[in-house]
Amino acid sequence: MKFKKTEETLRKGAHTLEREYYTNSEILQKEYDNIFLNSWICAGRSTELSKSGEYKIVNLGTESAIILRDSKGLLKAHANVCRHRGTRICEKSKGTFSKSIQCGYHGWTYNLNGDLIGAPHMDSVDGFNNRDYPLHSISIEEWEGFIFINFDNKPVNFNEYFSPIIKKFTNWNIADLIPIETKSYNVAGNWKLVIQNYCECYHCPVLHPELAAITPYLGGENDLYSGPFLGGYMNFSKNKKSVTKSGELCCPPLSNLKKENIDKVYYYSIAPNMLISLHPEYVMYHTVWPDGVNKCRVDCSWLFEKNIINSNDYNLLDAVNFWDMTNKQDWHISELSQLGIQSKKYSPAPYSRQESLLAAFDDYYKKSLK
Ligand code: FES
Numbered sequence: 001m002k003f004k005k006t007e008e009t010l011r012k013g014a015h016t017l018e019r020e021y022y023t024n025s026e027i028l029q030k031e032y033d034n035i036f037l038n039s040w041i042c043a044g045r046s047t048e049l050s051k052s053g054e055y056k057i058v059n060l061g062t063e064s065a066i067i068l069r070d071s072k073g074l075l076k077a078h079a080n081v082c083r084h085r086g087t088r089i090c091e092k093s094k095g096t097f098s099k100s101i102q103c104g105y106h107g108w109t110y111n112l113n114g115d116l117i118g119a120p121h122m123d124s125v126d127g128f129n130n131r132d133y134p135l136h137s138i139s140i141e142e143w144e145g146f147i148f149i150n151f152d153n154k155p156v157n158f159n160e161y162f163s164p165i166i167k168k169f170t171n172w173n174i175a176d177l178i179p180i181e182t183k184s185y186n187v188a189g190n191w192k193l194v195i196q197n198y199c200e201c202y203h204c205p206v207l208h209p210e211l212a213a214i215t216p217y218l219g220g221e222n223d224l225y226s227g228p229f230l231g232g233y234m235n236f237s238k239n240k241k242s243v244t245k246s247g248e249l250c251c252p253p254l255s256n257l258k259k260e261n262i263d264k265v266y267y268y269s270i271a272p273n274m275l276i277s278l279h280p281e282y283v284m285y286h287t288v289w290p291d292g293v294n295k296c297r298v299d300c301s302w303l304f305e306k307n308i309i310n311s312n313d314y315n316l317l318d319a320v321n322f323w324d325m326t327n328k329q330d331w332h333i334s335e336l337s338q339l340g341i342q343s344k345k346y347s348p349a350p351y352s353r354q355e356s357l358l359a360a361f362d363d364y365y366k367k368s369l370k
């Protein structure tokens with residue numbers, strides 16, 4: 001969220017984006033080609049796949065990835081496209097393969113590494129060799145327990161690209177956290193409206209009086225304010241200790257958190273599809289998935305320490321329910337924004353100082369879109 005940091009400036013003349021960025025399907029296609037399909041995309045948590053053969057499917061525009069644990073237990077991603085006649089192999093969003101992956105059309109069969117191990121009748125084809133037809137592999141990385149995939153054939157190096165934040169969240173021990181709840185929301189608004197909404201708290205006093213009472217909207221500072229990673233922290237009001245319905249911590253703070261992290265909540269957007277919110281006792285993250293120019297899906301998960309969840313001693317829903325309410329307020333206003341922006345009466349207007357991160361996001365976005 002947004003505010004006065006001496007080095008942080010609002011670009012002069014920064015305006016909201018033109019209408020076409022929220023309505024034009026050719027621009028959406030460019031977003032897929034130049035942003036989503038050549039960026040590192042957060043695809044959930046590695047704990048979703050615990051055993052060999054377990055898989056989940058991630059669909060993004062025309063593309064689909066099978067993310068799985070191979071026979072050695074390593075995370076792999078393969079294109080969900082049969083090498084025979086291109087058929088999409090897996091339809092279910094998740095499941096477990098026994099030891100192989102079989103296309104439902106003519107039965108070409110692949111092992112968990114993606115190697116073709118069975119292709120009925122193809123031995124009659126001169127020079128046919130299974131070795132030449134593995135599933136196309138998709139780059140995959142794990143960071144802080146999050147899975148990232150990149151559909152590009154030569155993706156930018158993950159560690160280099162993520163270097164500004166790669167060690168930033170170590171105090172939260174996120175790799176050891178597990179979700180207590182994941183909610184999926186369908187939002188009738190362009191995906192960028194969700195990101196832009198997240199990047200400012202200018203709207204908090206009006207739209208989220210409950211949240212504004214916990215973290216005053218002018219109390220905080222940004223420490224990442226250009227490029228693909230944006231955000232900073234907000235302070236709690238006096239007598240408030242976390243973002244929960246009660247305003248109290250819903251369980252003890254995360255074990256390794258430093259004292260200076262405990263009285264703040266940190267919000268970062270990780271372009272193009274991830275939002276991460278670090279609280280003293282839990283971490284919430286969103287992933288955003290475009291679905292046409294005027295729709296998207298948002299998945300939201302709340303991560304806690306395993307022993308806290310297992311103890312059953314705490315009302316962790318205090319956090320989940322508060323943010324579920326706030327999420328719905330945000331999605332609803334984003335839907336109203338979509339409707340207004342679609343009007344021919346809409347025209348871009350200046351961003352305020354409180355919206356400097358939106359101007360920064362738009363700069364990153366336009367540069368990436370080319
Ligand atoms: S298309 Fe997959 S086996 Fe024929």
Ligand SMILES: [Fe+2]
Binds near residue numbers: 197198203204
């Ligand atoms: Fe909001």
